[in-house]
Amino acid sequence: MKLQRQDFLRGAPHLMYFPGPRTVPCLVNDDDQGIIDVEIEDTTLRQNETPDSLPGPSTSTAEPETEAQVTHQPAFKWTTNFDDLVHYIVSESVRYAHQNGREFTIEPEEMKAFFGMNLVMGYHVLPSLRDYWSTEPDMGVPFISNVMPRARFEEIRRNLHFCNNDEVRDTTSPNYDRAYKIRPIMDHFNASFQNALNNTEKQSIDEHMIKFKGHNAMKQYIKNKPVKWGFKLWCRCDAATGYLFEFDLYTGKRTSGIEYGLGESVILQLTRKVEGLGCEIYMDNFFNSPLLQYKLVDQNTKACGTVRTNRKHLPKSAPIDRSMKRGDIYTASFHGISYVKWMDNKAVHLLTNFLSPIEIDTVKRRKAGSADKIDVRCPRIVSHYNKNMGGVDLMDQRKLLTYSSDFGAARLDPCELRTVVPYTYTLSERSAELHGVRLVKIATVGGRALYTPFCAV
Structure with a gap:
């Protein structure tokens, strides 16, 4: 039937x-x-097999x-x-x-x-x-x-x-x-x-927007997102499937009890349940910093992500961009943290506390002025990041198949x-x-x- x-x-x-x-x-x-x-x-x-070739309902009595x-x-x-x-x-x-x-x-x-x-x-x-x-x-x-x-x-x-x-x-309370x-x-x-x-080995943390254009004190605007106006969620997802393990709603700027920056505080909050499990956490440059990496090392949490060049305690000896050619790599390690700068079409900066900075892969890039592609040296840490950073994006894609009320x-x-x-x-x-x-x-x-x-x- x-x-x-x-x-x-x-x-x-x-x-x-x-x-x-x-x-x-x-x-x-x-x-x-x-x-x-x-x-x-x-x-x-x-x-x-086709549905017609499958056996019909079993009449045997199962335990x-x-x-x-x-x-x-x-x-x-x-x-x-x-x-x-x-x-x-x-x-x-x-x-x-x-x-x-x-x-x-x-x-x-x-x-x-x-x-x-x-x-x-x-x-x-x-x-x-x-x-x-x-x-x-x-x-x-x-x-x-x-x-x-x-x-x-x-x-x-x-x-x-x-x-x-x-x-x-009380609305006047700092909490x-x-x-x-x-x-x-x-x-x-x-x-x-x-x-x-159960928690998976590789997870990613990123922001996720819920569309909303009404009046609310928690409404946020992010210009480079497909959904620019709405409520911002911090999400920790499985890197391979997009399964959501934990999320939190951003309610606005905090004025008390601030020890770390916003991005660092989000990572520390969302990784409390995986402390000591040895999970790999991938993040973008909004969250990452040397200070955060040190803290995650103490918690036995592996971490990798891009990093902004204005973060404190980054190596001062890194070469400037115009002195580097495409495929050039600079690495530095300090106190268990590895910093990698790789020149692609633009400079890419990464921090990690568990991946080797010296392992090298190759990637295909177009040759200037030609449609031909050439091999370009690339740190393997970049491949790890690109492969495992998209968990929250996978969750966003599945949202297209669901509906809101x-x-x-x-x-x-x-x-x-x-x-x-x-x-x-x-x-x-x-x-x-x-x-x-x-x-x-x-x-x-x-x-x-x-x-x-x-x-x-």
Whole structure:
């Protein structure tokens, strides 16, 4: 039976596990609830196989999985973490309504339905919120309007809250956190990301922008980014897959407790969880400095990155740019730190505390005045940097396949939400599979509640 897109979404609220690059779905009847579920068999398409040549569903009785096996599956981790988060949001939303003199109650399943509806609205965009409940045939979306009335949806959105306002710090305090309204959610997802996948050997740290052009004190402008206006996140990602291990929101300039510069402080904060693990951290020249490298050596954290020439304690004996030809290399080592200057079309400066500065590779460059290419000497440290620095950029690329939804002052961004499902990055062919992953994600967030009509209470 061919599984249509709508059938796949409608029947997959409990599925989260993709065992291989390609999977074959089959339909199973749920006798208890009369709902068709989708099961994804552990079958991988080999190079010379087609779906028709694969064996059908097995009729043999398999031994049930043990509790230990179930608790280590990505689906179990996601469901457990998300259920805990939903219960927390429900309690804080009810508390917030009562603090403002409003009677409001909601169950976790209804909150999941609310989240699922917002995720659908993120890619099925209409001019206004009311249009999703329109009776016009070219405007209304029954998939949304059948779940709950618009008045109930707006009531939930009006009372949605993520923290206890009674515990907010004094705004005049030097430790005041501008992001206090979403800090518990950020802490929850950071813990979930790190619990779902072990730290990898090679990681990169960089900034990531969430587009926003409204009025907010935390809004930033970066002229050389594709997204110039918005909220700035500091992200630590796996260098090979872009999996997000940890992130933090930049809330503005700090005026107290400053021991290091902004870039150095970001690196030290995001590497606390990998101290002593021997991970390799790659960064650009906004973060890197000799002072930071010394500190990371003490923490047994390997680091490599480009560096700005105006940083303190860089070697003064490095030759000037105009005295160097393309392919020339200058190296210097001091106190376990290696500095490399390489002349490409422009000078490239790098600092590392674990890579050899004297290992040499060759790269292809165009010959001046000709289309021919020639071999140019290049420090191997440059190859390591270029290969491993793009983890956050990989995460940005995957954001193009996801969608965002606004909850008034609060924001749910599936580009961050989807990283809690690490198995999506084990898919070797993403073009077709990620569409199915998105559908499963929406169904899982909404749960069966997304397809159960809720009446106003």
